[in-house]
Amino acid sequence: MEQFQELSEVDKSDGLSWIYRLAVEKGKAMSQLTSEMQNGEDKDEEFEWCWIHVGDDLAYDVGGSATNGAKTVLVELDPEYGQTAKLRVKGERPPWATESMEQLAAHQKMALNAQDKVDATISKLSELPEVINDLLKAD
Numbered sequence: 156m157e158q159f160q161e162l163s164e165v166d167k168s169d170g171l172s173w174i175y176r177l178a179v180e181k182g183k184a185m186s187q188l189t190s191e192m193q194n195g196e197d198k199d200e201e202f203e204w205c206w207i208h209v210g211d212d213l214a215y216d217v218g219g220s221a222t223n224g225a226k227t228v229l230v231e232l233d234p235e236y237g238q239t240a241k242l243r244v245k246g247e248r249p250p251w252a253t254e255s256m257e258q259l260a261a262h263q264k265m266a267l268n269a270q271d272k273v274d275a276t277i278s279k280l281s282e283l284p285e286v287i288n289d290l291l292k293a294d
Contacts, residue, residue, distance in 0.1 A: 175223035179206060205294065207287055211240040214262050218269030226290045228283065229276045 183204060208225040210216025217227045232238040239249035244266045248259055275286045 175219050175225070178208075178220075179223065179225075182206060205291060207290055209283065211238055212266070213240070213244055213269045213273075214265035217272050218265050221269065221272035221274075226274045227272060228286055228290075229273045230280070231276055231278055233278055 186204060206220070206225040207228060208216060208220035209228040209230060210220075211230040211232070213229065217229055221227050230238075231241060239252075242249055243259060243262045246259065246263045248254065252259075254262070274290060277283055277286055
């Protein structure tokens with residue numbers, strides 16, 4: 156599985172799912188190793204797995220990870236922080252952006268399609284521990 160890929164070289168959102176599959180694969184491997192270290196190498200116990208993806212981009216963070224099985228937390232910071240990811244939902248580019256208008260339109264479409272995949276929203280990172288607890292309890 157290719158670990159690094161330029162977003163501009165990806166034709167469809169399906170081409171981006173490799174990064175989420177890789178995250179799940181590595182996360183499960185790390186969890187298994189932790190479980191083995193805590194329980195002894197010879198024990199063959201199942202461990203509970205939960206992927207909670209936290210990010211500010213509806214298309215890539217929420218849409219991509221939710222499609223691959225994650226619970227999602229959307230970070231929408233207060234305006235004074237100058238967060239630019241939400242501009243793309245409106246079809247606007249930040250001044251520094253290098254994406255084409257066609258790429259922006261595709262990003263906007265993916266973002267709009269991901270709106271119903273948000274499990275929780277926070278505006279401050281200090282809210283994250285409580286939200287994670289709530290998401291874990293909901294299982």
